[in-house]
Amino acid sequence: MAKKLLLAIASCCLMLAPSMAGFAQQADNSPSNAAPPLRIGSGDLIEVTMFENPDLSGPYRVDQNGDVAVSLVGHLHVAGLTADEAGAAIEKRYVEDQILLPAGAHATVFIAEYATQGITVSGEVKSPGVYPALGVRKLHNLIVAAGGVTLTAASQVIVTRKDDPEHPLTVDYNPEALKPVIPDMQIFPGDSILVPRAGIIYIIGNVQRAGGIVLDGRNQLTVEEAMALAGGGSHDPDLKHVQLVRTLDDGRKEAITIPVNLILKGRAPDVALKDGDILYVPTNNVRMVTIQAINDMVSMATGYVLFRATANQ
Numbered sequence: 424m425a426k427k428l429l430l431a432i433a434s435c436c437l438m439l440a441p442s443m444a445g446f447a448q449q450a451d452n453s454p455s456n457a458a459p460p461l462r463i464g465s466g467d468l469i470e471v472t473m474f475e476n477p478d479l480s481g482p483y484r485v486d487q488n489g490d491v492a493v494s495l496v497g498h499l500h501v502a503g504l505t506a507d508e509a510g511a512a513i514e515k516r517y518v519e520d521q522i523l524l525p526a527g528a529h530a531t532v533f534i535a536e537y538a539t540q541g542i543t544v545s546g547e548v549k550s551p552g553v554y555p556a557l558g559v560r561k562l563h564n565l566i567v568a569a570g571g572v573t574l575t576a577a578s579q580v581i582v583t584r585k586d587d588p589e590h591p592l593t594v595d596y597n598p599e600a601l602k603p604v605i606p607d608m609q610i611f612p613g614d615s616i617l618v619p620r621a622g623i624i625y626i627i628g629n630v631q632r633a634g635g636i637v638l639d640g641r642n643q644l645t646v647e648e649a650m651a652l653a654g655g656g657s658h659d660p661d662l663k664h665v666q667l668v669r670t671l672d673d674g675r676k677e678a679i680t681i682p683v684n685l686i687l688k689g690r691a692p693d694v695a696l697k698d699g700d701i702l703y704v705p706t707n708n709v710r711m712v713t714i715q716a717i718n719d720m721v722s723m724a725t726g727y728v729l730f731r732a733t734a735n736q
Contacts, residue, residue, distance in 0.1 A: 461540050461556065461612050463501050463509060465489050468536035471513060474529040482535065496520050506532040542610055544569040546618035547576035556612035562594065563605045565616060574729045577621040578604070578639040585613030597639070599731065622698030625721050626653045629660040629704045635729045638698065645693040647686050649702055652730065661705045662687070667694065668701040668717050678714050
């Protein structure tokens with residue numbers, strides 16, 4: 424009885440082995456791990472190799488109509504084809520025109536230069552430009568290739584697909600955080616990546632750490648939080664008369680007195696900050712300064728440190 428049971432188990436294992444192998448093969452060849460086939464476009468340079476007819480081999484530049492002028496057969500439309508499809512089309516044309524026999528028409532095509540299939544990386548990166556799309560390209564690797572993000576980069580990037588330009592994707596991306604946000608996102612030929620500029624507010628005057636605070640674009644920053652990031656007041660600050668300078672929609676600037684002393688005690692509502700706001704913390708027994716003077720402090724202080732509101736995330 425035991426022998427029959429062992430034979431039955433062994434038989435089941437042999438029957439399941441091919442299906443399990445097939446499952447493993449499907450997992451290895453998942454679409455997310457494979458580069459999409461690159462298609463030929465106008466301006467690309469292709470290299471055609473005819474194995475048994477080297478005199479018919481050579482480079483061909485795709486014209487504005489998507490055609491190449493192939494030796495002896497004339498114009499052939501290749502735009503939109505993959506390299507393998509273009510090779511098959513060239514073989515077929517040579518046979519149809521009775522220039523080569525089917526047995527001797529063996530063509531391979533290599534796309535030597537991509538004029539239309541690069542990936543554009545722009546915005547707040549150190550080296551914006553068009554980067555090659557050969558192989559599997561991931562969002563993070565392309566931004567690194569572009570020199571990485573600048574200090575004023577937002578914590579979200581915009582990816583526009585070549586095949587769906589009307590529906591750009593907004594993706595969280597913040598590799599500088601303590602808990603880095605680096606999506607495992609594949610970028611395809613012809614796509615574009617835009618790293619927007621983040622909002623910045625400035626806190627200056629009598630604080631421990633004056634500078635610009637880079638907003639992350641998701642969480643709202645308040646006056647109390649900005650004061651905390653700046654280390655609070657320095658020597659004898661006048662927290663009763665902190666000035667908030669804000670640019671209005673029509674371009675005019677207004678100054679608002681913020682009672683930070685009451686906000687810190689929970690006796691006054693906190694105030695949300697916007698991109699471009701300036702918080703000026705005066706010193707006690709010093710006369711108030713004008714809006715223009717506060718703006719001049721920011722514009723002249725090129726050495727201000729930039730720090731992120733998400734530094735501790």
